[in-house]
Amino acid sequence: MSTxxxxxxxxxxxxxxxxxxxxxxxxxxxxxxxxxFAHGEFLMVAMYLSYWLGFLAHVxxxxxxxxxxxxxxxxxxxxxxxxxxxxxxxxxxxxLLATFGLSMFLKNFCLNRFSPNFRILQTTVLEGKKIIxxxxxxxxxxxxxxxxxxxxxxxxxxxxxxxxxxxxxxxxAMDREAAELMGINTDRIYLLVFGLGxxxxxxxxxxxxSYLAVHxxxxxxxxxxxxxxxxxxxxxSIPGALAAAILIGLVEALAGFYIAxxxxxxxxxxxxxxxxxxxxxxxxxx
Amino acid sequence: xxxxxxSVNQIHxxxxxxxxxxxxxxxxxxxxxxxxxxxxxxxxSTTMRTIAGLMHPVKGxxxxxxxxxxxxxxxxxxxxxxxxxxxxxxLFSKLTVRENLELGSYIEKNRAVIDERLEEVFxxxxxxxxxxxxxxxxxxxxxxxxxxxxxxxMSRPKLLMLDELSLGLMPSLVEKVLETVVEINRKGxxxxxxxxxxQEALEIASRGYVIQxxxxxxxxxxxxxxxxxxxxxxxxxx
Ligand SMILES: Nc1ncnc2c1ncn2[C@@H]1O[C@H](COP(=O)(O)OP(=O)(O)OP(=O)(O)O)[C@@H](O)[C@H]1O
Ligand SMILES: [Mg+2]
Numbered sequence: 001m002s003t004x005x006x007x008x009x010x011x012x013x014x015x016x017x018x019x020x021x022x023x024x025x026x027x028x029x030x031x032x033x034x035x036x037f038a039h040g041e042f043l044m045v046a047m048y049l050s051y052w053l054g055f056l057a058h059v060x061x062x063x064x065x066x067x068x069x070x071x072x073x074x075x076x077x078x079x080x081x082x083x084x085x086x087x088x089x090x091x092x093x094x095x096l097l098a099t100f101g102l103s104m105f106l107k108n109f110c111l112n113r114f115s116p117n118f119r120i121l122q123t124t125v126l127e128g129k130k131i132i133x134x135x136x137x138x139x140x141x142x143x144x145x146x147x148x149x150x151x152x153x154x155x156x157x158x159x160x161x162x163x164x165x166x167x168x169x170x171x172x173a174m175d176r177e178a179a180e181l182m183g184i185n186t187d188r189i190y191l192l193v194f195g196l197g198x199x200x201x202x203x204x205x206x207x208x209x210s211y212l213a214v215h216x217x218x219x220x221x222x223x224x225x226x227x228x229x230x231x232x233x234x235x236x237s238i239p240g241a242l243a244a245a246i247l248i249g250l251v252e253a254l255a256g257f258y259i260a261x262x263x264x265x266x267x268x269x270x271x272x273x274x275x276x277x278x279x280x281x282x283x284x285x286x
Numbered sequence: 287x288x289x290x291x292x293s294v295n296q297i298h299x300x301x302x303x304x305x306x307x308x309x310x311x312x313x314x315x316x317x318x319x320x321x322x323x324x325x326x327x328x329x330x331s332t333t334m335r336t337i338a339g340l341m342h343p344v345k346g347x348x349x350x351x352x353x354x355x356x357x358x359x360x361x362x363x364x365x366x367x368x369x370x371x372x373x374x375x376x377l378f379s380k381l382t383v384r385e386n387l388e389l390g391s392y393i394e395k396n397r398a399v400i401d402e403r404l405e406e407v408f409x410x411x412x413x414x415x416x417x418x419x420x421x422x423x424x425x426x427x428x429x430x431x432x433x434x435x436x437x438x439x440m441s442r443p444k445l446l447m448l449d450e451l452s453l454g455l456m457p458s459l460v461e462k463v464l465e466t467v468v469e470i471n472r473k474g475x476x477x478x479x480x481x482x483x484x485q486e487a488l489e490i491a492s493r494g495y496v497i498q499x500x501x502x503x504x505x506x507x508x509x510x511x512x513x514x515x516x517x518x519x520x521x522x523x524x
Contacts, residue, residue, distance in 0.1 A: 167385050168392060171378045177340055178376040183364040183393040183441065 002135035007257045013146035015249025020149035022229035022241045024200030030236020031173040031193045034095040038103035040223020046072050046205025047214035054121040061210040062125050068206030069199045076198020080191050111216040118213040141211035157238045228272045232282050240284030291316045297346035299336050308500040319477040321487040324497035330480040331373050334449050338370035339363045369443035373450045375434040379423035390440025407436040427454045448479040464490050484521040488512045
């Protein structure tokens with residue numbers, strides 16, 4: 001029994017992190033109808049930043065996530081201004097292909113600069129600390145990352161639902177022209193949304209460095225999982241992303257433990273197919 | 287220079303280089319209600335959209351309060367004092383009435399001013415007060431139209447532009463909505479409106495323009511237009 005609880009807890013914490021990664025993708029997708037193919041690589045960039053800040057300047061991930069978030073916010077805003085805004089509204093595939101190019105660039109740039117080696121921060125504040133409750137062990141890095149992710153997600157939800165800026169973002173998503181007529185500079189909103197989407201994945205990446213090794217391929221899997229979560233949760237829906245992310249985290253943990261570690265993504269993708277077949281618009285789709 | 291609040295001078299507009307407006311000029315003076323009428327596809331909405339900055343003319347210019355606004359982006363028009371309620375209402379469908387109205391005064395940052403305007407539009411349309419927390423898309427067509435007008439008023443515009451208020455409303459409701467337009471005008475807002483209900487529109491307007499295939503074919507005081515044979519034949523089926 002306690003093993004089961006342990007596995008579920010691990011899955012839950014992973015799911016909370018996935019939710020934040022996915023929320024960034026979902027926000028951009030929901031507002032702009034653009035799939036940011038470089039989303040996973042944004043996470044990789046955040047991890048490298050956090051890693052080097054820790055390695056060279058001894059800034060702990062528990063603090064440097066702020067810098068990662070800010071850095072990827074700017075990276076996202078620049079991506080919009082110089083790449084996405086130029087191809088949006090042209091061919092539907094254009095932003096996808098353009099951000100695909102960006103993802104390849106970022107990946108190969110890091111490969112070239114930092115080698116394919118796995119790098120992990122030693123001696124972080126949380127390293128090796130755990131909470132032990134009977135037979136159940138919760139790693140503090142995972143716990144802090146999960147809870148932080150959840151908190152950021154709630155802040156984002158609050159911003160979208162309860163503030164005038166959030167309404168303006170939603171209005172832009174629903175009817176861009178009508179939003180312009182309200183005096184909303186929708187190009188600025190797009191810039192901000194791309195930045196916010198980047199900040200979500202940037203914060204997630206920054207936190208993740210406290211227990212996960214960074215390497216040039218690390219973003220690929222996260223990007224893919226984020227994509228599944230958004231498709232399952234319904235585009236643009238933050239509660240949907242949270243539900244789908246936790247579902248994926250649990251399935252991944254349960255399948256990985258009770259069946260076989262190599263089987264866990266088979267289970268995740270099988271579940272994805274099942275959900276999409278039953279509800280093509282996702283669990284919380286509009 | 288004329289004394290007009292809005293003057294549109296010989297504008298030509300096109301969609302993807304297909305011209306649809308061929309040199310339209312019109313004026314709106316402060317305090318007026320001006321009606322633009324014409325058949326389907328004549329170019330009424332295109333003219334309105336161009337004034338509101340959603341598209342820009344390929345030729346000609348637009349002046350508002352002595353300032354050239356021909357190339358002003360649409361989001362900046364509302365700060366100049368022009369508010370446009372477009373054809374088909376275009377409410378933010380998943381947001382509540384309250385949120386829609388709040389966005390109408392997006393450019394106003396002072397909370398007290400916004401609350402005061404909310405009270406104003408609620409007294410003009412009491413039904414909206416009752417529906418405050420209802421999601422816009424779940425309201426009836428008439429309620430949505432009132433919400434759209436109210437949203438357009440939330441910036442307290444100098445010029446309110448209304449495109450086809452009557453669309454999809456039953457005749458008694460059309461009359462009621464147009465009465466409200468008159469009331470808004472009495473309180474000091476200048477109005478430029480486009481209508482399919484030619485008779486009703488001209489009855490409340492001070493002046494009118496008749497557009498046909500991208501050109502103005504007739505203009506004058508609303509009374510003259512109402513009595514003109516060509517207008518009566520073409521648009522009122524008389
Ligand atoms: N988005 C568009 N793309 C291409 N052509 C358009 C577009 N919108 C309108 N048109 C064309 O421009 C012309 C004028 O249309 P407009 O909508 O201004 O007419 P209208 O007078 O408002 O008609 P209605 O009474 O039906 O609303 C029409 O021939 C129409 O087909
Ligand atoms: Mg029209």
